[in-house]
Structures are given as structure tokens and as C-alpha cells.
Amino acid sequence: MRVLLVEDTVGLGEAVRDQIADDGHAVDWVQTLSFAEASVQATTYDLILLDLMLPDGHGIGFLRKQRAVGNSTPVIILTARDQVSDRIEGLNAGADDYLVKPFDLSELSARVSAVARRYRGDPNPLIRVGDLEIDLGDHLINRCGKQVELTAREWALFEGFIQRPGMLLSRAQLEDRLYAFGAEIESNTIEVYISRMRKKLGRDAIVTVRGMGYRLETHE
Numbered sequence: 001m002r003v004l005l006v007e008d009t010v011g012l013g014e015a016v017r018d019q020i021a022d023d024g025h026a027v028d029w030v031q032t033l034s035f036a037e038a039s040v041q042a043t044t045y046d047l048i049l050l051d052l053m054l055p056d057g058h059g060i061g062f063l064r065k066q067r068a069v070g071n072s073t074p075v076i077i078l079t080a081r082d083q084v085s086d087r088i089e090g091l092n093a094g095a096d097d098y099l100v101k102p103f104d105l106s107e108l109s110a111r112v113s114a115v116a117r118r119y120r121g122d123p124n125p126l127i128r129v130g131d132l133e134i135d136l137g138d139h140l141i142n143r144c145g146k147q148v149e150l151t152a153r154e155w156a157l158f159e160g161f162i163q164r165p166g167m168l169l170s171r172a173q174l175e176d177r178l179y180a181f182g183a184e185i186e187s188n189t190i191e192v193y194i195s196r197m198r199k200k201l202g203r204d205a206i207v208t209v210r211g212m213g214y215r216l217e218t219h220e
Contacts, residue, residue, distance in 0.1 A: 024152035
């Protein structure tokens with residue numbers, strides 16, 4: 001997924017960014033609402049992690065504005081404000097989840113995965129695509145009874161395919177799943193990862209459409 005992190009506390013921002021990146025997602029980290037607004041105008045995100053108390057305003061106002069203009073990107077609020085009234089306000093403003101600081105980073109990862117599954121329309125973390133049995137929650141894959149292990153970045157690409165099984169994904173769409181703003185992209189990176197994934201998932205698991213992109217074979 002492509003994730004926007006809006007957090008002005010440097011230590012926490014670094015920890016959350018690294019955790020989400022280690023889970024295989026591309027993370028753009030900004031520290032003000034003005035940069036957050038510029039980011040959502042320039043990039044399509046799969047998830048926003050939103051602090052409330054920011055140097056140039058309150059996150060609730062940003063959230064309400066995004067919902068008012070039709071931005072349905074899922075939002076998880078990260079805040080030290082733990083009153084029930086604060087949670088109600090956040091959820092009523094359009095947040096999908098609310099995590100109170102300090103929180104365990106592994107819990108954040110679990111909540112990110114849960115929100116992503118809900119927005120894919122598949123709250124059940126266990127799915128099957130072709131001969132692959134996939135546990136979305138634990139990032140596990142079984143192929144013909146044998147467990148397949150993907151690296152975090154391989155999983156990030158694979159997740160893009162299983163969100164749109166049988167549909168074509170361009171190189172640019174796949175690169176967006178791996179790289180945050182400013183990251184240097186090597187010309188053959190996607191090809192390298194696709195080759196590695198084919199060795200693990202099967203030679204015909206991912207089909208190349210020359211000059212256009214790649215798609216996951218569903219055997220339907």
C-alpha cells in the first residue's frame with residue numbers, strides 16, 4: 001500500500017515510518033497539515049495515519065475537509081487524546097480507526113491490515129487465488145500444501161495483485177507500492193521482484209503483458 005503518515009513528533013514519526021515500511025508499504029511522512037493537503041492532491045493513497053495536534057492546525061479539520069470533497073481514503077487517527085468524546089469526534093468526522101498513544105507498533109500493523117481488508121471488501125483474511133491459499137492477516141501463502149515466504153517488498157507487490165486479481169497493473173502502479181517520495185527507482189527493480197516471485201509462486205503465476213504491465217493469473 002501507499003501510506004501517508006501525518007505526524008510532527010520526530011521520534012514517533014520515524015518509528016511508525018520504519019514499522020510500516022518493514023511491513024512492505026511505501027510511506028510518505030509529513031509533519032504539517034499543509035504538506036498533508038499537498039500530498040493528497042498529488043498522490044492517491046491507500047491509507048492515511050493522522051495525528052490530531054499538529055503545528056498548523058487540528059487533524060479533525062483536515063479529515064472533515066477530505067471527506068467533504070469526496071476523499072474516501074481510510075484514515076487511522078494516532079493521538080494522545082484518549083477521552084471517549086475525542087474518539088467519538090474522530091469517528092464521526094470520518095476516521096476508520098483510532099489508536100491512542102503510546103501504542104505498540106505491532107498493534108498498529110494489525111490495525112493497518114484490518115482497515116485495508118475492510119476497504120477491499122474482504123474482512124476475511126483467508127482467500128484463495130488459483131492454487132494459492134493466502135492469509136492476508138499473517139502474510140502467509142500456501143501453494144500446493146507448501147508454505148511460500150515472501151519478503152516485505154515482494155508482499156507489497158503481491159498485495160497489489162491480489163487486490164485486483166486478473167487485472168493489469170502497470171510498472172508505475174507497482175513502483176508506487178514500493179517507493180515513497182524522493183526514493184531512487186532503479187530501472188529494472190520491478191522485473192527483478194517479479195522474477196523472484198515467479199520462482200516462489202510458480203512460473204505462470206504472474207503474466208507479463210509486453211509494453212503494458214503484469215497481471216496475476218487466477219486460472220478462472
